[in-house]
Amino acid sequence: MTTSSTNDxxxxxSTPADCxxxxxxxxxxxxxxxxxxxxxxxxxxxYEGIVAxxxxxxxxxALFDVSHMGxxxxxxxxxxxxxxxxxxxxxxxxxxxxxxxxMVCNAEGGVLDDVxxxxxxxxxxxxxHLLVVNASNREKILKWFEPxxxxxxxxxxxxxxxxxxxxxxxxPMAIEVCKKLFTxxxxxxxxxxxxxxxxxxxxxxxxxxxxxxxxGLELIVRAEEAQRVWENVLLAGREAGFKPAxxxxxxxxxMEAGMPLYxxxxxxxxxxxxxxxxxxxxxxxxxxxxxxxxxxxxxxxRTRCRIGLLPTGKRPAREGCxxxxxxxxxxxxxxxxxxxxxxxxxxxxxxxxAKHAKDASFQIDIRGKTTEALPTKLPFYKRPVAAS
Amino acid sequence: MARDPSTxxxxxxxxxxxxxxxxxxxxxxxxxxAFAVEQLxxxxxxxxxxxxxxxxxxxxxxxxxxxKAVSPLYSPxxxxxVAVHSDLPDNLDNLNDDAFDFGWILKVKxxxxxxxxxxxxxxxxxxxxxxx
Numbered sequence: 001m002t003t004s005s006t007n008d009x010x011x012x013x014s015t016p017a018d019c020x021x022x023x024x025x026x027x028x029x030x031x032x033x034x035x036x037x038x039x040x041x042x043x044x045x046x047y048e049g050i051v052a053x054x055x056x057x058x059x060x061x062a063l064f065d066v067s068h069m070g071x072x073x074x075x076x077x078x079x080x081x082x083x084x085x086x087x088x089x090x091x092x093x094x095x096x097x098x099x100x101x102x103m104v105c106n107a108e109g110g111v112l113d114d115v116x117x118x119x120x121x122x123x124x125x126x127x128x129h130l131l132v133v134n135a136s137n138r139e140k141i142l143k144w145f146e147p148x149x150x151x152x153x154x155x156x157x158x159x160x161x162x163x164x165x166x167x168x169x170x171x172p173m174a175i176e177v178c179k180k181l182f183t184x185x186x187x188x189x190x191x192x193x194x195x196x197x198x199x200x201x202x203x204x205x206x207x208x209x210x211x212x213x214x215x216g217l218e219l220i221v222r223a224e225e226a227q228r229v230w231e232n233v234l235l236a237g238r239e240a241g242f243k244p245a246x247x248x249x250x251x252x253x254x255m256e257a258g259m260p261l262y263x264x265x266x267x268x269x270x271x272x273x274x275x276x277x278x279x280x281x282x283x284x285x286x287x288x289x290x291x292x293x294x295x296x297x298x299x300x301x302r303t304r305c306r307i308g309l310l311p312t313g314k315r316p317a318r319e320g321c322x323x324x325x326x327x328x329x330x331x332x333x334x335x336x337x338x339x340x341x342x343x344x345x346x347x348x349x350x351x352x353x354a355k356h357a358k359d360a361s362f363q364i365d366i367r368g369k370t371t372e373a374l375p376t377k378l379p380f381y382k383r384p385v386a387a388s
Numbered sequence: 389m390a391r392d393p394s395t396x397x398x399x400x401x402x403x404x405x406x407x408x409x410x411x412x413x414x415x416x417x418x419x420x421x422a423f424a425v426e427q428l429x430x431x432x433x434x435x436x437x438x439x440x441x442x443x444x445x446x447x448x449x450x451x452x453x454x455x456k457a458v459s460p461l462y463s464p465x466x467x468x469x470v471a472v473h474s475d476l477p478d479n480l481d482n483l484n485d486d487a488f489d490f491g492w493i494l495k496v497k498x499x500x501x502x503x504x505x506x507x508x509x510x511x512x513x514x515x516x517x518x519x520x
Binding site: 045046049050051248252314315316318338339341367 | 429430432433435451453454455456458477
């Protein structure tokens, strides 16, 4: 037996010299996390086990160190216009406290990254935009933005990633427990909104956003405050069953929520429309890089599309497995797949030829054995709506 | 009678081997170690070989899958598969507490001596402590 998979690095390596550490690195190691190199950082893949951490998030709440994700700050007049030009999503009409999901595309419409853009206001009424980008794309996006910034001389971009930490608190109990932790009560936040508050007079950006399908918050704090904030949240949630969770559970949670992961459902060879993310594109009455390419996809129709699949049987389909029609014609491949801890069955997302989007059944070639798979609407899992 | 892990032989790839003589023939019962089960964590799937299949030393005979990863299973011995533990794939959780008894995967009628590369318990423990 050897453990291997598409993206599983060796577990518990001594941190490679070229691996960055998040401000919570010592805490993870102390807690017995399995650490793996990921996107240039040494990151916890799991503590006690992926399934237990996944269930904690679905039933109570889980804490994720997501400090590896890039945090880019934009200041100055016309920062909104600059970002509006760079993103598929309209930024110019955002009001302070709004957060939006969008993509950065190249001129051909290929996705360079998927991002969250926030428009924030400090207590002293300074306003700025914050862009959260994928860890693996931070350098690429910085390089991509630089020449375009030259056209916006009043806009400054600063990379805040290593000066700050980012902690996701996700799950049905997250808001209730975090209510008492900040000067402003986060339950006042609507989904996809954010404010700047403080904990013990230290600033915290709190957003009602996440990547698990659960209700929850994402907190951005100064690097030196990270461990204190992390421990405060864990302590406040101890009775409710809060647990730290690693990248393993983060992946199974986002997969159940039908959310794309850059490098899997998204890359430079795919456009947002094909990836099923048209909601993150505002094509009307504005211009941005890639707009004509995206409009052409809308006008001419997609040639490929993203679907959800439920393989029959117990054997999970994994990324890279070929997807076939019921007649055995290869029409695409699995972009993410694995067992769903919540549903107890294997789930998979795949990109396939659009003309087969409505087929009633498919086959997946799982390492040489074909398995029937039934199409299903995304997301695989939707959180129960709380009775209020 | 419970199997004693300290009396078994181990492959570098974490399979354990228990050899018994029955009626003049030698049989090996094979499973994966408690250490391997713990490392894999959250097992979800196991693929077993057919009874009657001839295995070479080091040949892949199946796979075990956790939430995160697929791991091939390699035969530590050469011979014919005479039994497989067909209840195991539906009860993988039991492996966590019982890797050496309930956790047997297959039984092979040996066609050759055990390879010299198999470790005794002490050597295997040393390998695990270095890996951990």
